[in-house]
Amino acid sequence: MDFDVIKSLVIKGEKLGKIVLLVMDGLGGMPMEPGGKTELEAANTPNMDKLAVSSMLGLHQSIRTGITPGSGPAHLGLFGYDPLKYEVGRGALSALGIDFDLHDSDVAARGNFCTVDEQGLVSDRRAGRIPTEICEHLCDMLNEKVSIPGVEVFLRPVKEYRFLLVLRGEGLKANIAETDPLSVGEKPLPATAMDQKSEKAAEFAREFVRQAAEILKDEHPANMLLLRGFAQIPDWPKFPEIYDLKSIAIAMYPMYRGVAKLVGMVSPAAAHDYEEEIDMLEENWDKYDFFFVHIKKTDSYGEDGNFPAKVGEIEKVDKLLPRILALDPDVLIITGDHSTPALMKSHSWHPVPVLFYSKLCRPDNVISFGERACTQGALGGRFPAFELMPLAMAHAGRLEKYGA
Amino acid sequence: MDFDVIKSLVIKGEKLGKIVLLVMDGLGGMPMEPGGKTELEAANTPNMDKLAVSSMLGLHQSIRTGITPGSGPAHLGLFGYDPLKYEVGRGALSALGIDFDLHDSDVAARGNFCTVDEQGLVSDRRAGRIPTEICEHLCDMLNEKVSIPGVEVFLRPVKEYRFLLVLRGEGLKANIAETDPLSVGEKPLPATAMDQKSEKAAEFAREFVRQAAEILKDEHPANMLLLRGFAQIPDWPKFPEIYDLKSIAIAMYPMYRGVAKLVGMVSPAAAHDYEEEIDMLEENWDKYDFFFVHIKKTDSYGEDGNFPAKVGEIEKVDKLLPRILALDPDVLIITGDHSTPALMKSHSWHPVPVLFYSKLCRPDNVISFGERACTQGALGGRFPAFELMPLAMAHAGRLEKYGA
Numbered sequence: 001m002d003f004d005v006i007k008s009l010v011i012k013g014e015k016l017g018k019i020v021l022l023v024m025d026g027l028g029g030m031p032m033e034p035g036g037k038t039e040l041e042a043a044n045t046p047n048m049d050k051l052a053v054s055s056m057l058g059l060h061q062s063i064r065t066g067i068t069p070g071s072g073p074a075h076l077g078l079f080g081y082d083p084l085k086y087e088v089g090r091g092a093l094s095a096l097g098i099d100f101d102l103h104d105s106d107v108a109a110r111g112n113f114c115t116v117d118e119q120g121l122v123s124d125r126r127a128g129r130i131p132t133e134i135c136e137h138l139c140d141m142l143n144e145k146v147s148i149p150g151v152e153v154f155l156r157p158v159k160e161y162r163f164l165l166v167l168r169g170e171g172l173k174a175n176i177a178e179t180d181p182l183s184v185g186e187k188p189l190p191a192t193a194m195d196q197k198s199e200k201a202a203e204f205a206r207e208f209v210r211q212a213a214e215i216l217k218d219e220h221p222a223n224m225l226l227l228r229g230f231a232q233i234p235d236w237p238k239f240p241e242i243y244d245l246k247s248i249a250i251a252m253y254p255m256y257r258g259v260a261k262l263v264g265m266v267s268p269a270a271a272h273d274y275e276e277e278i279d280m281l282e283e284n285w286d287k288y289d290f291f292f293v294h295i296k297k298t299d300s301y302g303e304d305g306n307f308p309a310k311v312g313e314i315e316k317v318d319k320l321l322p323r324i325l326a327l328d329p330d331v332l333i334i335t336g337d338h339s340t341p342a343l344m345k346s347h348s349w350h351p352v353p354v355l356f357y358s359k360l361c362r363p364d365n366v367i368s369f370g371e372r373a374c375t376q377g378a379l380g381g382r383f384p385a386f387e388l389m390p391l392a393m394a395h396a397g398r399l400e401k402y403g404a
Numbered sequence: 405m406d407f408d409v410i411k412s413l414v415i416k417g418e419k420l421g422k423i424v425l426l427v428m429d430g431l432g433g434m435p436m437e438p439g440g441k442t443e444l445e446a447a448n449t450p451n452m453d454k455l456a457v458s459s460m461l462g463l464h465q466s467i468r469t470g471i472t473p474g475s476g477p478a479h480l481g482l483f484g485y486d487p488l489k490y491e492v493g494r495g496a497l498s499a500l501g502i503d504f505d506l507h508d509s510d511v512a513a514r515g516n517f518c519t520v521d522e523q524g525l526v527s528d529r530r531a532g533r534i535p536t537e538i539c540e541h542l543c544d545m546l547n548e549k550v551s552i553p554g555v556e557v558f559l560r561p562v563k564e565y566r567f568l569l570v571l572r573g574e575g576l577k578a579n580i581a582e583t584d585p586l587s588v589g590e591k592p593l594p595a596t597a598m599d600q601k602s603e604k605a606a607e608f609a610r611e612f613v614r615q616a617a618e619i620l621k622d623e624h625p626a627n628m629l630l631l632r633g634f635a636q637i638p639d640w641p642k643f644p645e646i647y648d649l650k651s652i653a654i655a656m657y658p659m660y661r662g663v664a665k666l667v668g669m670v671s672p673a674a675a676h677d678y679e680e681e682i683d684m685l686e687e688n689w690d691k692y693d694f695f696f697v698h699i700k701k702t703d704s705y706g707e708d709g710n711f712p713a714k715v716g717e718i719e720k721v722d723k724l725l726p727r728i729l730a731l732d733p734d735v736l737i738i739t740g741d742h743s744t745p746a747l748m749k750s751h752s753w754h755p756v757p758v759l760f761y762s763k764l765c766r767p768d769n770v771i772s773f774g775e776r777a778c779t780q781g782a783l784g785g786r787f788p789a790f791e792l793m794p795l796a797m798a799h800a801g802r803l804e805k806y807g808a
Contacts (some may be wrong), residue, residue: 001468005488009471054438362434362442362754364779378755378779380786383469390470394753401751402467403474403487404497 003237006080006390009400010244017330017396019245020281020291021078021388024317025071025256026299027336028059028352028371030343032307039298039307039342040353041370043314047321048334048369051357057366058379059351062338065382068349072096074337075259079239079292080389088262089174089231094164096258098156102166102233107174107201110229111155111163113138113222114188120224122184126161127222138222139163146211151204165208165227172201173232179209180226188226198230205230238264239290243393246287250280251294260292274316278323285327293324302340310342330396332357333388334369351382358395407484407646410794413804414648421734421800423649424685424695425482425792428721429475429660430703431740432463432756432775434747436711443702443711443746444757445774447718451725452738452773455761461770462783463755466742469786472753476500478741479663483643483696484793492666493578493635498568500662502560506570506637511578511605514633515559515567517542517626518592524628526588530565531626542626543567550615555608569612569631576605577636583613584630592630602634609634642668643694647797650691654684655698664696678720682727689731697728706744714746734800736761737792738773755786762799 029039062069062077072093073083091108115124139155151169175198179189193202240247249260249267257267271277301310339350353374364378375381393399433443466473466481476497477487495512519528543559555573579602583593595609644651653664653671661671675681705714743754757778768782779785797803
């Protein structure tokens, strides 16, 4: 469904229903052995189970069946954007991930420091996975020495050999082919504009690469760099305007505040722990209509393969639930952005459990919050994540009837 | 799925399976208190429950997730038309609702009688909600006095301050902006054509408004009128041709006979009660292939917030079921067009229970007809209403195999 349909039905006004979207990153899990329980099933979650009795349950997919989501697209799905239609370039995501304040006409790219041989052929695309400190040092050096008339150049370290490049100037466009040949033994490719409008930025990128090659030539092993994923802040309909919701993102990590800001939410400050996240929720309750609250460590422990620690994080969140419910939200959605089963130590394609609570939701027969239970819920076992926002809007009393 | 696909598969011929679509308007409900039953769950429906044993169950959505349907779009969904693709203008719906026989090139608009002050600024968009009798009187007066060369003008009272305007002439098109400024303290807007083809009708509309303002100027409080939702009968593929089904609509109220006629069904006469509806079904059994039977009062009592009366209507319909089954339909679908929970006293977005009976349907494990039970049915808990017609056609033995 097009945003135009939703927008045409949105009721505007003060004092309409408030919506909380509580995202436990990587919530969905797997049993560690056949017949076992998932992380969520194993967790002792008396508050969520009690809430399940008067909620609708189900499992969402943030992209499509079988597709493992990255964090950016997964969150876009939760915010109501079909991630296959609304693609964020890697460069822009990279900027979000390190809290770089990307401007509208900036062109961002993900970079790798790499090693080239005497003929200029790539011999290691990751420069021996140099430590982050070296990456920081090299970025500092490039920030100091690179100078291109007509454009500001920003280098920022990301992790190990990875960095962010931002070109800031007038009228730049980012449809530029990557310079990474993607295999060793080949020369880095020139940054080539894929359309007329991107020619100016491509020219700047080529000049940047020329200067960087000169500056880095005596470094070892990182004596060159490769650029990928040229991108800009997308020009999308903004979340607060589509839904007429004053919207705030409460999160501990830049990536999640960033993707929320990308769609127009505000995110005044990073929280330091879960308690502080709920403090921020309470403090801002009267000022906003929509609250995105992000819990990170469920995913981190999933990535580590640490089943009990992921269970522990879910239980911590369960203990915070009474504070959220005390605010009396009109809609409370508890879910994840994707699955990160400790068994797999990675994101996965498995559908993500959803608990959808509202006084106006028609309850189903599910009385606990877990993957198996959710397959029997009223929301169904594999529904598109982008249906959550229209549902939330309906239950918050914020949508008119369609047609007469 | 496109109608072209279905059309290419339709088997033509005599003596193929017969389909009954029994629509209890606003059937879907909600518990009045946490832990309670919905209207359908509370109703004593031994015949439907018995039929559920050999049926497929589920819940449909006639528009999309979270969207509350109006009656027009909701019925279009049941007839297999995606309501987001097949939009009926408000003016045309208004004509259907009062049984006005709209011709193909007629332009219809919804009107409000309103009040303007001495400067011609709107002071009350609803003219103090004048009673229907005054509306009738004003329409009569306008019908008598308005005279515009080249066009016939029809005014019809709807309810209170609302009326229908129809312009009948050659080559009229309805892409015309509304004259309602939508707020008080402003002048009515001129009827402006939004494309070249609609200029002629817009000119007639402006002349109508000019004459009407003169005729009404000494009335109180309805001394002016506003026009919205200019529309025509849409030029769509017709239901009987898409499916090759001789189709009849049996209903008590004009709106439902109207929307059925809009897609090409016949509807010879209005029924006066449920018994008479079933009489008409029996009388026409040999003459038609598809029977749309509409039950109104489930919705009316839902709108009134009268839970027990809605339950009572469902029970009345259950008692009529043996008469329908005695006709031995090849497919019998029992559902609603949308939900109208007595709790909410309005249409709602909640999915609508469906009982799909056919000798060829693969039964599921659901053995009663109710919202919670239906979430466990083979049709799923939130499927698009426009999938019902292809399913009905299949079970009636009316579709060829796709491909070899």
